[in-house]
């Protein structure tokens with residue numbers, strides 16, 4: 001019992017460190033600066049001390065303020081670090097073998113990378129209502145090639161990418177960009193590359209179920225107005241990650257409910 005807890009705790013710490021990297025990545029992609037070099041405070045641009053770089057804990061110790069200029073540190077930072085921890089811990093919990101059996105490292109790494117890529121896009125869109133298209137295109141190629149090698153079939157992948165891109169692309173066209181930004185179909189293609197057909201359709205379904213619920217809550221609370229454009233990538237990230245982990249079960253459930261099985 002002791003060893004699994006230690007392993008999952010280490011996975012959580014690793015995930016928090018990766019979440020911290022995502023925070024730096026979105027900021028540097030947005031600003032167009034290099035990934036190398038030490039992190040700075042976005043307000044006063046003073047280099048952040050090494051002892052203040054611990055995920056979540058530093059934010060709590062510093063009471064959410066920069067040690068130098070006292071400006072508030074966006075809540076995004078500890079939240080994304082925490083989510084990174086949860087994602088990596090959950091992926092490990094799914095794959096880890098406590099009996100010394102075979103462990104599918106490739107699937108583990110794929111799941112972590114895919115979920116963290118979607119988290120990156122969610123943060124970027126939520127913060128600036130923009131999407132880094134080159135990053136998405138690169139990720140689509142990366143996960144697409146990985147999936148072709150892993151599954152040794154290309155058809156589900158091509159169909160998945162086409163479905164993801166067209167399903168959202170049509171909505172951009174029909175709404176003339178009012179519901180959905182021009183960057184979102186790219187995220188649809190990425191979901192297709194990561195999930196393949198037919199799982200990508202479950203990802204889209206979950207995006208709309210979860211998204212519809214969230215938007216309704218936000219409308220009721222008065223946090224968004226009906227004309228506001230809600231950033232869609234965070235919803236696609238929730239739908240995509242859920243479909244990756246629970247898509248098979250949900251697909252089976254659907255098939256039974258529809259009487260196909």
Ligand SMILES: [Zn+2]
Pocket residue numbers: 041042043044045046066067068069070071
């Ligand atoms: Zn500062």
